[in-house]
Structures are given as structure tokens and as C-alpha cells.
Amino acid sequence: MDEEQVKSINWSVVGKILKKRIVWIVAVAAVVAIVAGLLFAFVLNDGKDTYSLSFDLRTPGSLGTYPDGTPFSVQSLIFEENLQAVKDAGGEKFADIDLENLPENAFTITDNSVNGEGEAQSYAVRYTITAKSGMFSSYEQGNEFLIALLNNYVNESNSRLDSRDYTAWEKTYANATTYDAAISTLRSQYDSVLASYDALISTRAYADHVVDGETVAQHRADAAADISARLTALSEWQTTDKYVMPGNEIFADSEAKSLMDSYALNSAKIDDLTAKLTELIGIYGEKLTSSALDTFESFHSTIASLTQSNTTIANTLGKLGYTLDASGTTWNKADQEKYNLAPGEFTDELDAVKGMIVASTAEMKTVEASVYDEFTDVKLMQGKADVTGGGTSPIIVAVLCFVLAAAAMCLIFLLAEYGKVKREVEGAEAAAKAEVKPEITFTDKNDEKEDLLSEAAATETDEEEK
Incomplete structure (x- = not known):
């Protein structure tokens, strides 16, 4: 539209049309905005929200391994086998969750302790797990599944601790072909028991934890006893006399x-x-x-x-x-x-020391199980999962649709009625100009002279009569 066309528009006509149709314009725009907002809120955006839980993991051992030494990564919590294990454990409650057709990045875990290079680790919440809501039939199901997924770490940790083999060293000892190898195996297991205690008591809360009436630190002292000195004596004895194992x-x-x-x-x-x-x-x-x-x-x-x-x-x-x-x-x-x-004195001492190490290993297993049971947990930072809106905001969509619908209705009414209303307005203006106006009389000098002569004649007549 060029400048001449703009100037030719009668804006009073435009205003009159819009004023006349304002109710229709607002009503239609409002309906369109409501429908569009509801459509995005409950249809187009359905399943695009995300549920998230902030949490931290606590374990007496290294967070990089399970109690049995198997490597562990927090990302493994959302591995397929763990997702399936949680679903199976949930029974009917999680039966309709389709794990075979998961959307991309259905589950994610963010490590909030990871900073830029050279930065110190600083965090209020260590991890955040997020899941897309479209996988769940309801918020309640999604919230329960996320919590169960995190608690599965505790279950898996306890299970691996229970299955840990504390007697493997006994098989090595039984298969030793020399007394040197047997004594070395006993020394290795003795050191392993003390190392397990040392790993626990390095944290004060674990050191003071009471098991069967004694703290972990006291159990460690019991395990140490005089075993080290007796192993050293056996080793020196064997080095000196070089006893041969029967059958070997x-x-x-x-x-x-x-x-x-x-x-x-x-x-x-x-x-x-x-x-x-x-x-x-x-x-x-x-x-x-x-x-x-x-x-x-x-x-x-x-x-x-x-x-x-x-x-x-x-x-x-x-x-x-x-x-x-x-x-x-x-x-x-x-x-x-x-x-x-070897004489009886030697083999008796060897058997006695072995028995002490067997007992201390069993005691250490009990202590370790108690500590892990007490201190392995998942700390949730909130009671329920947070919901974050996904997709396009229904409010923004509603506002935009209202504006566009109102503009469209304005244009429709203007195109339909502009010509007619313009003619009516211009006709009314023309009629107003054609109304009767006051008469104006113009005179010239000849007329003035005739008037003066008439007045003089009238004066003379009056005098003669007198």
C-alpha cells in the first residue's frame, strides 16, 4: 500500500466499523485463544513435561565401586537392566511402562559436582535425575518409579555385599604347595582384614559405629592382636628349616x-x-x-x-x-x-594362626555388613519430583492466537463493510452541507438614489397639506 492509498483511507470509517463490531472481534479472538491454549496444554504438549528429583548417594566405600569391588557409575542407575529390574520389582504398579520404546534421552542424570577445568568442586545438590513424563500414565507413577530407581542402588549395593566371597583366600591356602606359600596367603588375608577396617575407621562416624557391643575401631584392634608377630615367627622358622609339605x-x-x-x-x-x-x-x-x-x-x-x-x-x-x-x-x-x-609344633602354630584369621575375617564381614546397612542410602532433596513444563507454553500460544484472531476479524469486517459504510458516511456529510442557509441582500448606488428621491417627495407632500 503506497502513501496515496494510505491517505485515501477514511480512518473515521475504519473506527466506526471496529467500534460497531468490537464485541464480535473480542469474542471470536477469545474463543480461538482458549481453544489454542487448551490444545497445546492437553494435546500437543502432552508427555513433553519432565519429572526431576535431586539426590545424593552415600556409601561407606568408594562411590566408584560396589562393595564387592565391581565398578559403579551413577549413570548406571538408568541403564536398561536397572530400569527393567525396577519395573519387574514394581509388579502391576509399573506394568504399563514401555521400556522397549523409550524416547531419546528418556532418562538423564546430571552430576552437579562437575565444574570447569581448574575449578573447585562446589555443589548444594550433587545429582539430578530427570525423566520425560510421556513414559508414565500419571505423575504419581513417574514419581514412584524415579524413587524406586534410586533406591535400587541401595538394594544392589546390599546384594553385592551379601554375595561377596570372604573365603576365597582359604581355597588359595588349601592349594598351597609349600609352607612359604601358605604363610604368604595368611599374611595377605591378615593385611586385607586390617585394610578393610582402616577404610571404615578413616571416617569418624563409621569408626564409632557399634556392632555387637564394640565400636568398629575396637573390632580392628581385636583383629590385629599378635597375629603379625606370630606370622613373622613362622616365616623365619620356615626360612631356616625349609620344611616340606607332605604330598608335595x-x-x-x-x-x-x-x-x-x-x-x-x-x-x-x-x-x-x-x-x-x-x-x-x-x-x-x-x-x-x-x-x-x-x-x-x-x-x-x-x-x-x-x-x-x-x-x-x-x-x-x-x-x-x-x-x-x-x-x-x-x-x-x-x-x-x-x-x-615339619614338626608338630610348626604345623600346630600354623593351624592356630590360620584359625585366628578365619575368625577375624568372619567378624570383619559382620562389622562391614552392619556399617553398609546403616550408612548406605539415597538422600532425596525433596519429597516429590518437580515438574518442568515442556513444549510450547500454552499461555504464550493463547496470547499470540488472541492477537492474530483479533487482527484477522478486524480485517474481515473492514473488507466486508468498508465500502458500504464509507458511502453512508459520505452521503450523510453531503446532505448536511445541502441544508438551507441565511439570505444575504446586496445594494448598489442607483438603488440608494431612488430611495432618497422617494423620501424627499414624501416630505413635500406633507408640507403642502399643512
């Missing part, structure tokens, strides 16, 4: 073969160093420099160390029933049926 003589012979090889290697090194030392003495004689003396000293030190090692090996082989022949190079077993079996 073949391993003793294998160890003997390894010791013989070491003895032969050491002997060869001693012979080589001795020969070199003799050669150097022959070259330098009595004219030895300080550097040569240092070399000689080094040779002597190495020869002495190797000789001591061979002495220890010879003693061990002797306990295994082997003797060195006259040539000094061949080892012979004095009696093929004779081995250095």
Missing part, C-alpha cells in the same frame, strides 16, 4: 633344582673372579695403585657375597636331603624317600 615333595625337588642352578652359577662367578684377581696380582705384583687396590677390594667383596649365598643354598639343600659330592659340583640326594617334614 615334587615341589621340594623342583625348588632344590632351582637352588642347585643358583649354586652352580655363583660358583662359576667365584671361579671367574678368582682367576681375574690372580691375573691382576701377577701383572701388578707389589706395584699396586690405589685404583688397582679398589678393584681388588671390589673383587674380594663380590667373592665373599657369592660365597655366603652358596653357603645358605647348601644349608637349604641339606635340609631338603641333598649333599654335595667330593668334586664340589654335583648334588646327590642321600635318601630318595627322606624329606624334611
